[in-house]
Amino acid sequence: MKRGDLFVTQVVGMSPQGEGIAYVEGRAVLLPQAVPGDKVEARLKGKYRGFLLAVPEQFLETALSRQQAPCGHFGRCGGCRWQDLEYADQLRFKEGMVRSALEKRGVSAGEFLPVLASPKPFFYRNKMEFSFGTDPAGTLLLGLHLRGRFDRVFSVEECHLQSALSNRILGAVRHHAERAGLPAYNLKTHQGSLRFLVIRQSARREETLVDLVVAQYPNAAVDALVAGVLEEVPQITTFVLTLHRGKAQVAAGQAHWVVKGRGWIEEECGGLEFAISPRSFFQTNPLQAARLYAMACRMGGDLQGLSVLDLYCGTGSLSLHLARTARAVLGVEIVAEAVEDARRNAARNHIANCEFAAGPAEEVLPRLQREGRGFDRVFADPPRAGLHRKVLEALGILRTPQVVYISCNPLSLAEDLAGLQAMGYRVAAVQPVDMFPQTPHCEVLSHLVLRE
Ligand SMILES: C[S@@+](CC[C@H](N)C(=O)[O-])C[C@H]1O[C@@H](n2cnc3c(N)ncnc32)[C@H](O)[C@@H]1O
Incomplete structure (x- = not known):
C-alpha cells in the first residue's frame, strides 16, 4: 500500500490515543474519527507514531450514532477529537x-x-493556552493548533471548553493586537512579538488571570493592546506580561510584569483556598x-x-x-x-x-x-x-x-x-x-x- 491509496476496511480496535485501528495487508492502520465497528473508505496519508495513518473519507457503516459536534471548529482543531461521539460512548x-x-x-x-x-461535559476548563500565528495572506491568527500540526494555528472564534468570558477575552486580544499592528512571533525567522495568550479562571471565585507572552518588551504597541483589552473586558482581575526570548515554544519566559491586579488568582476546591500563579499547575x-x-x-x-x-x-x-x-x-x-x-x-x-x-x-x-x-x-x-x-x-x-x-x-x-x-x-x-x-x-x- 502506498500514500494516497484508497481502501475499504473494518475498524476492529482503538489505539491508546483514541484513533480507530484496522488491519490492512497485515499492517495496523490508525484511523482518526473512526471507532470499533465502523466500516470506512479511507485514504492512506503516511506514517504516524510508527503505524500507518489513513483518513476516513466515507463511513460505509457506523457502529454508533454520531452527533453533530456543537463546535464549528470540530474536525480542524487539535483539541476536541470526540465531540461527535455521545458522552456516554466517550x-x-x-x-x-x-x-x-x-x-x-x-x-x-x-x-x-x-x-x-x-x-x-462542555465549558469545563479553567485554563486555556492559545498561540499566535500568521496565515499566508499575512493576517494575524490567535487560536489553537490545527489537528496534527504543531506549527500551524487557526483563529478560534468560540471554544466550547472554556467560559463565555474567556471567549470574549480571546476575541478582544485578537482585535486589539490587530489594531496595534503587532505581528505574531515567527517560528522560522524568530522575528515578531506575540507568542501565547494564557487565560485562567477560578470556578468558585470571580477571578480571571490573563498572561500575554511576548518576544519583545517594553513595547508601546503591546502597552496599547493591554490597555484596549482591559478597557473592553474589565472583568479581567489580573493581567501579566511575560517576556519570552527563547526559541522553545512554551508559554513561559524570563521576565514578568504584573500590569493589573496581584498577578495570581484564588480558587476554592474541597473547602480549601488556593492561590494560582501563571505557571503553577492546577487541575483544568x-x-x-x-x-x-x-x-x-x-x-x-x-x-x-x-x-x-x-x-x-x-x-x-x-x-x-x-x-x-x-x-x-x-x-x-x-x-x-x-x-x-x-x-x-x-x-x-x-x-x-x-x-x-x-x-x-x-x-x-x-x-x-x-x-x-x-x-x-x-x-x-x-x-x-x-x-x-x-x-x-x-x-x-x-x-x-x-x-x-x-x-x-x-x-x-x-x-x-x-x-x-x-x-x-x-x-x-x-x-x-x-x-x-x-x-x-x-x-x-x-x-x-x-x-x-
Ligand atoms: C499532573 S500534575 C499534579 C499536580 C498536583 N498533584 C495537582 O493535582 O494539582 C504533575 C506535577 O508534577 C510536577 N513535576 C513534573 N516533573 C516533576 C519532577 N521530575 N519532579 C517533581 N515534580 C514534577 C509538575 O510541575 C506538576 O505540578
Missing part, C-alpha cells in the same frame, strides 16, 4: 482504553470501578478535581496519625486535602513557583502539618530514602511520562504499605503499575475519572497495597 471508550492498557502490561486490578463522568477541570481529590483521600484510608508523602504535588492541592487528617504531609514538586504557592496555600488555610520540598522527585525521593525517612502512605500524581525510574526504585526500597497513584496517561500508568507489582504491590482498585470530556484523555486513580 466514557465507555475511555474505560475500555484503560482496561486494555493495563491488560497489555499484565496488570490485574482487584476492583475496576466504572469511569466517573465529569459534572460538565476544577469541579471534577474536587471529586478526584476526595476519592484519592478515601482510597488512602484513615490517615489519622500517619505520615504521608505527596509526590508531584503542584500547588499542594492534594497535599492540603490529605493534611486535614494525616499527622504530617510532605509535598515534592519541581516548579519552585508552585512550591511557593503551595506554602502560601498551607498558610492561608491555617495548615501547619504540611511541608514542601522543591526539586525533581527523582532526586528528592532517593535522598529521603538514604536519610532513612519512612512514610505510611505515598500519593503520586506524575506528569504524562509517569514515574521516573529512580522514583520507582526508591519506592521499591521504601516499601510504603499503601500507594495511591493518580495518572493522566493510561500507558505510562500501566508500565508503572507493572513495575510496582513486580516489587510486591498488588493493585487493589482502579478508578478512571473523566477530567477531559470531548477528548480521548482519561485520568485514572489506582490504589496499591504491599503484599504481606
Whole structure:
C-alpha cells in the first residue's frame, strides 16, 4: 500500500490515543474519527507514531450514532477529537482504553470501578493556552493548533471548553493586537512579538488571570493592546506580561510584569483556598478535581496519625486535602513557583502539618530514602511520562504499605503499575475519572497495597 491509496476496511480496535485501528495487508492502520465497528473508505496519508495513518473519507457503516459536534471548529482543531461521539460512548471508550492498557502490561486490578463522568461535559476548563500565528495572506491568527500540526494555528472564534468570558477575552486580544499592528512571533525567522495568550479562571471565585507572552518588551504597541483589552473586558482581575526570548515554544519566559491586579488568582476546591500563579499547575477541570481529590483521600484510608508523602504535588492541592487528617504531609514538586504557592496555600488555610520540598522527585525521593525517612502512605500524581525510574526504585526500597497513584496517561500508568507489582504491590482498585470530556484523555486513580 502506498500514500494516497484508497481502501475499504473494518475498524476492529482503538489505539491508546483514541484513533480507530484496522488491519490492512497485515499492517495496523490508525484511523482518526473512526471507532470499533465502523466500516470506512479511507485514504492512506503516511506514517504516524510508527503505524500507518489513513483518513476516513466515507463511513460505509457506523457502529454508533454520531452527533453533530456543537463546535464549528470540530474536525480542524487539535483539541476536541470526540465531540461527535455521545458522552456516554466517550466514557465507555475511555474505560475500555484503560482496561486494555493495563491488560497489555499484565496488570490485574482487584476492583475496576466504572469511569466517573465529569459534572460538565462542555465549558469545563479553567485554563486555556492559545498561540499566535500568521496565515499566508499575512493576517494575524490567535487560536489553537490545527489537528496534527504543531506549527500551524487557526483563529478560534468560540471554544466550547472554556467560559463565555474567556471567549470574549480571546476575541478582544485578537482585535486589539490587530489594531496595534503587532505581528505574531515567527517560528522560522524568530522575528515578531506575540507568542501565547494564557487565560485562567477560578470556578468558585470571580477571578480571571490573563498572561500575554511576548518576544519583545517594553513595547508601546503591546502597552496599547493591554490597555484596549482591559478597557473592553474589565472583568479581567489580573493581567501579566511575560517576556519570552527563547526559541522553545512554551508559554513561559524570563521576565514578568504584573500590569493589573496581584498577578495570581484564588480558587476554592474541597473547602480549601488556593492561590494560582501563571505557571503553577492546577487541575483544568476544577469541579471534577474536587471529586478526584476526595476519592484519592478515601482510597488512602484513615490517615489519622500517619505520615504521608505527596509526590508531584503542584500547588499542594492534594497535599492540603490529605493534611486535614494525616499527622504530617510532605509535598515534592519541581516548579519552585508552585512550591511557593503551595506554602502560601498551607498558610492561608491555617495548615501547619504540611511541608514542601522543591526539586525533581527523582532526586528528592532517593535522598529521603538514604536519610532513612519512612512514610505510611505515598500519593503520586506524575506528569504524562509517569514515574521516573529512580522514583520507582526508591519506592521499591521504601516499601510504603499503601500507594495511591493518580495518572493522566493510561500507558505510562500501566508500565508503572507493572513495575510496582513486580516489587510486591498488588493493585487493589482502579478508578478512571473523566477530567477531559470531548477528548480521548482519561485520568485514572489506582490504589496499591504491599503484599504481606
Ligand atoms: C499532573 S500534575 C499534579 C499536580 C498536583 N498533584 C495537582 O493535582 O494539582 C504533575 C506535577 O508534577 C510536577 N513535576 C513534573 N516533573 C516533576 C519532577 N521530575 N519532579 C517533581 N515534580 C514534577 C509538575 O510541575 C506538576 O505540578
